[in-house]
Amino acid sequence: MTLVCNANTNYEIVFLGNATKHEYQSAETLQKYIQKISNVKLDLVDESSQTKKHKIYVGNVLNEKLKKHQIKIKTDNNHLIISGGSDEATRNAVYEFLELYLGCKWYAPNVEDVPSLKSIKIPLNIDYTHNPEIKTRTVHSRLFYEDINFANKHKVTYKSFPFYVPKARVHTFHVFIPEEKFYKSNPEYFALRGNKRLPTQLCLTNKTVLEIVKDSVRSLFENNPETSVLSVSSNDNTQYCTCNDCKKIDEEEDSHAGTMIRFVNEVAKSFPDKTISTLAYQYTRKPCKTKPLKNVLITLCSIECNRSAPITEKCTAFADDIKGWRALTDNIRIWDYTTQFTNFLAPFPNFNTLQPNIQFFRDHNTKWVFEQHSSNPSELFELRSYLMAKLLWNPDANVDEIITEFTNGYYHEAGSYVKSYIDKIHEELKKHPDFFLFLYGDPSQAFNSYLSPDLLKHYVKLFDDAEKAVANKPEVLKRVKVARLSIDYAVLEACRKSISNDFTITKNTKTLVENFMSVCKEANITLMNEMRFTVKDYGNAYLKSIQMALQPNIASGKKVTLLTKPKKYAGENPQTLTDGALGGSNFYSNWLGFEGNHLEAVIDLEAKKDVKSISTAFLQVTNHIVFFPKQVTYYGSVDGKSYLKLGTITNQHPLSKTSKINDIQYFNLSIKTSQLRFIKIKAENLKEAPYWHHAAGLPSWVFADEVIIN
Structure with missing residues (x-):
């Protein structure tokens, strides 16, 4: 069927006599896009004003018994009928027609791919219907929340909690x-x-x-x-x-x-x-x-699950729970998670799990799915939003085709490089079947696997080539720079931890930090994690850490003896305090942790040295019961037996309900130059969370990192 041929048409768009306001708006949407494609504006008429032209009906003109969410696209005697079982379904049917049969794509709110054609032709015999099995589809992304039309195009809600x-x-x-x-x-x-x-x-x-x-x-x-x-x-x-x-x-x-x-x-x-x-x-x-009573909605949450493989493989307890709830009620809403919440911009290779998980939810009769993106931009944010919406609409869609379609359409000539990065990082994760890809993890956990030094160099090369491929397209180049932020972030964290000679803190690291902050600012990316730790906070803290790392440190590499016992993090290795690797904004990133007890450590400088200043960094992540110490006291000794108190530094930001959730504080002490061999550090833990804290009564943590002595 030829809807438009060489700027001419024998078709008109017809809305039904009983059309609602929303059905009329759907007819207008169809008219607008046909005009964008062909530069021909079809007449928009109601049933009583029809001419002898062929028809594109928007609405259920055949009075078929369509279910509430069902859409139907059908040709009938040179007419085209686009209908749905409700106003929302009719709108979805129009967008489905535009995408499936006219080739329109909507990659981001201001980035669409609408073909330019002299003629619009569609198959003569169309009888397409789709009744989405997941009825309420939400992707927790500001791309949809801030642009209702973009949400409509992708058939997802524009509110997080409709x-x-x-x-x-x-x-x-x-x-x-x-x-x-x-x-x-x-x-x-x-x-x-x-x-x-x-x-x-x-x-x-x-x-x-x-x-x-x-x-x-x-x-x-x-x-x-x-x-x-x-x-x-x-x-x-x-x-x-x-x-x-x-x-x-x-x-x-x-x-x-x-x-x-x-x-x-x-x-x-x-x-x-x-x-x-x-x-x-x-x-x-x-x-x-x-x-549960019939009017009780069970919202089942998958927060604990390992994202390196499907839920049915690596989170069988959750799989059993959904089956158990399914036996009790038909009224289940799934709250699923797709982003690393401690590091929005970190590489998070979980694309291979998205489809099997959604299919699993679908197969257990879940009608309402909330996919918790970060809302704020995260790694490959536009692609993640696009892919999740596609899978919620059709859980059986071809994921690789969707990703390829997006990367080619959104990044143009750079698309193949971005796709190669996506394929490679997922391929590398598969080589480490024991890796726990955690929502609250950190890039530092992957420096021996999919973010190894050699792989980081490979990823950097892919994005360098991607930028060269679109160097003459400023807007597309901006998109590529945003896409590479996750690798830029991983590189910065690798340098912070000095994972190799290629990735260590130098004077040039400052340029990497400033470039990272600049790209984020231009793209209106403001948050690093769910703890409201801002890009500005991150950048400034990193620049401060560079300053600290590059100054002389007579404690570097020196033996540390712990007088109190650490727990779990940094391998419980005392040398974390003097290894030259600096802790980041997450407690997984090179911080030595003490739960419910004070930190007491002694550093042996191996010989008497002039000491005039001592500094130790401490981390705060209040929602994870990680608090700054009440105070830090430094002691000095020449023999390791008799210690003299050098001074006490009190926490300048005592814990309160309004404390910054995520922060780093340096406890610095300057003294009159003294000859010392041993330095003892005692950081006083709060011991437990205060009564008003959500973890009241539980032991609190103190996390410390590099000790710098001059």
């Missing part, structure tokens, strides 16, 4: 019963931990708590009458109530979800025409025995 009460979307216990208002007067409302009530979670067997929550839910729905969903869910920690009543229920239910579901069911009974959502998350992920 239908939800805005103030009650997730982790809501503290919303209903805030610690600031109730804890001091009514500690019994909160979780019993050990022998003390703490405001980490609520006591779900307290009847007054239930009444307060129901009253809050009622108020929130009344103030947001347009909404239909509200979350009654745990705060973001695992400090559940262990009182006798709660404990008894959880034991009966064989899951901590037992108290949660019984509590949420009681709330849901009071709002039968609304949906009450709750989390199957961390300690409540395992299914209980009690069935």
